Amino acid sequence: MATSSRVENDSAPNILPTAKRRSRAWRRFTKNKLSLIGAVFVVIVVLTAIFAREVAPYNPLQANFLETYQGPTWQHLLGTDSLGRDMLSRIIYSLRNACIVGFGAEIVELTIGLMLGATAGYLGGFADTILMRVVDVVYGFPTFLFAIILVVMMGHTILAILVAVSATSWVGMARIVRSQVMQVRQSPYIESARAMGASTWQTVIRYVLPNSMGPVLVAVTFGIPANMMIEAALSVVGLGIQPPTPDLGELILVGQSAVLSYSYLLIWPALLFALTLLSFSFVGDGLRNVFDTKSDR
Template identity: 45%
Template sequence: MAVNQLSQPTTQEELPVAESLLKVFWRRYRRNAMALVGLVLVIIFVILAIFAPWIAPYHYNDQNLAATWQKPSSTYWFGTDDVGRDQLSRIIYAVRTAAIVGLGTSILSLIIGAAIGSVSGMRGGLTDTFLMRLVEIFNSFPSTLLAIILATTLGQKVTTIVIALAITNWAGYARLIRGQVLSLKNQEYVQAARTLGASEWHIITKYVLPNILGPIAVALSFGIPYAMVAEAGLSVIGVGIRPPEPSWGNLINLGISKMRGFPHLAVWPTLLFSITLLAFTWFGDGLQEIFNTKGER
């Protein structure tokens, strides 16, 4: 009975700590009004990406040759294209494609960068020198040109575009994580774990990476829209995701080619794409507010 009475207050004391931490995070985040707008828009973006087949009025490749080049109407809110496909449906599915490319590229880049940056920062010496020279080589090579070469070589599908963009974007994550690891590896708890015989991999996964989740989250929030822009750029010049699979890039490319007669084909995807990028930028600013303790009173 005495043991149970002693263990109960410990649990009751831990719960307010977690609750107060969430309150601190929310207080910091909501100080930025545009970050709140970005959070709402990102949530809408995620919902559209997940439930696109149920939200879109039609499948993205449903064709109606009797209704080609339709202007916006009650039947086709955003009009139709050259084979009668509903542009609203294609834009909704393009949100899903953008989510896969943005999130997939950022996560794969992070995995590569975390592995290289962590090892470089923890080991130092010749290993650090070699890996940082490798990072500098990737940074010095034009990322757009490398992405074009990889996309045309691997193929113009969503998975290959993700791989191509990740190969060109991992170096930034490696530099970020290496810098964070260098600032943490001499901390007392890391030295204590090393003294007790913990392996390097155990120290990295259990002690170092969990303590740099803040900068990683901020980097991801800005890396996702960067990957979306890169994919759109590849599609505009014809080496990105190929139709009929919709993406922001090939929708905008079609709209630009028909700008004189059907400007709505360019206006809607460009406008919504811009809003998506702004949403993630504002969301990232809010995350910076959360992990910026200097402004906390």
């Protein structure tokens, strides 16, 4: 064919095999070693939470009055608390609530944020004005106070806490999605989609949202630890998961009351919590590097 003979004149781009291309994102992510360490840590935390029953050496609720306030020993690696319960097991089980609320609330936020943000951003005009005023109003609510009110009203169940945590924090997500969608909507390929006859729904689902995901994903990795923080804080004020179910906030609260005599009761849960939050931040930074494609096209 006449056309194919001319193709050779095109400057040949460096074509990478698929595997190599995938690894480019990975290379960007791991450019910052802390991101990799953070990701590994997050995966360990999540797996531990899921397999808490298998991993924990003891029943976290099992009191043993012969072994109260034991420092770290071979039987109890992180010692025992005032009722002789194994600290390691309690910490492992406490990750469950943190993860359920952290990830669960983020899923709720993401769902609401994507729906409202995409609608407002893509349609613009009147719909945008109305939705964004709603967002402004909710943004004005004091997050923590509102969460407390909800938990008091709905009872101290994990579901109530999940609702309370996500009740106001979806607004940030909605704003991020909206601004991304507004930007992507201007892209020439959206016009191409119209030219080929794609409906609004198809355009949004197939082209607008997938191409808006970068900053949203970064926001998710910062949202999860924020949710965990609120969940723990609710515990600290006595409105979280009710004892004896272990919870990081409650462990830290109990630990700090005994910090002078049995400091390990505070140190381990606090350290784990801090490291978990930090790991998510590092993962977020790594993802930011992946999606920040301005540095090389």
